[in-house]
Amino acid sequence: xxxxxxxxxxxxxxxxxxxxxxxxxxxxxxxxxxxxxxxxxxxxxxxxxxxxxxxxxxxxxxxxxxxxxxxxxxxxxxxxxxxxxxxxxxxxxxxxxxxxxxxxxxxxxxxxxxxxxxxxxxxxxxxxxxxxxxxxxxxxxxxxxxxxxxxxxxxxxxxxxxx
Numbered sequence: 001x002x003x004x005x006x007x008x009x010x011x012x013x014x015x016x017x018x019x020x021x022x023x024x025x026x027x028x029x030x031x032x033x034x035x036x037x038x039x040x041x042x043x044x045x046x047x048x049x050x051x052x053x054x055x056x057x058x059x060x061x062x063x064x065x066x067x068x069x070x071x072x073x074x075x076x077x078x079x080x081x082x083x084x085x086x087x088x089x090x091x092x093x094x095x096x097x098x099x100x101x102x103x104x105x106x107x108x109x110x111x112x113x114x115x116x117x118x119x120x121x122x123x124x125x126x127x128x129x130x131x132x133x134x135x136x137x138x139x140x141x142x143x144x145x146x147x148x149x150x151x152x153x154x155x156x157x158x159x160x161x162x163x
Contacts, residue, residue: 031135034157038106038114038133043068045131045139045155052080053149064094066129066141066153067160073120073129074098077141081149085125095143095151097122112136133157 037043047064051057060078067074077095103119116131130142137157144150 027136030137034114034133034135034137037157037160038116041068041070042160043133044158044160045133045141045153046158047077047141047153047155049154050078050080051152051154053151054082055080064153065158066131066155068101068116068118069160071101071104072098073101073118075120075127075129077143077151077153079148079151081151083148085147095127097124 044065044067046062047060047066048062049057049059058080063076064078065074065076067076075095075097079094097120099120099122101118101120103117105117107115109115112135114133116129116133118129118131120127120129125148126146128144130144132140139155139157141153141155142150143152
């Protein structure tokens with residue numbers, strides 16, 4: 001009986017070690033995926049939630065994203081907040097546009113985090129995107145605008161779909 005108990009404990013320890021090794025391999029693979037996406041400037045962040053200045057945090061449907069393709073930014077993000085400038089035809093719903101990147105800066109303030117700052121201009125406004133991507137694939141996006149309240153988004157890195 002004692003031998004069976006020792007055998008079960010040994011088996012559980014071996015399974016636990018294999019699981020830790022698999023997790024470490026998954027983390028290393030995700031780290032490589034994140035690094036490759038940032039270096040090639042080909043990344044897509046699917047949005048989980050948004051944090052509006054006046055409305056608090058809200059969960060969003062899974063079809064919102066921010067996509068960086070080389071020197072172009074595709075923004076399909078929801079927006080809650082005050083718009084301080086009227087545009088012809090009224091403001092668009094959300095931060096929905098595709099525009100060339102005017103300025104791009106990248107830094108690595110910590111070993112597990114990359115910070116990207118970029119400026120774009122749409123027909124309605126000028127935007128400053130502040131993006132933090134972690135080695136785990138999690139991401140934080142903060143958007144400042146000339147004529148809108150600031151807003152932030154939480155999301156995760158996913159593969160960029162082929163065009």
